[in-house]
Amino acid sequence: MCDLCYGTHVVYEIDSFFEYVYTCPNCGPEPEEKFRTRMDDLQRRIELVEKDFEKKGA
Ligand SMILES: [Zn+2]
Numbered sequence: 002m003c004d005l006c007y008g009t010h011v012v013y014e015i016d017s018f019f020e021y022v023y024t025c026p027n028c029g030p031e032p033e034e035k036f037r038t039r040m041d042d043l044q045r046r047i048e049l050v051e052k053d054f055e056k057k058g059a
């Protein structure tokens with residue numbers, strides 16, 4: 002696995018005030034298919050959290 006991005010194709014660099022996000026120079030841009038899968042997964046997780054929150058709020 003890539004040491005820079007750990008397979009995410011995205012590298013984060015954080016200094017005291019800013020967080021920079023850029024494409025991994027080793028792996029190149031994330032394939033669109035993989036990006037969509039990740040976004041779908043993220044969306045599912047957000048929905049789960051929202052449902053859980055609604056339950057607790059009721
Ligand atoms: Zn990489």
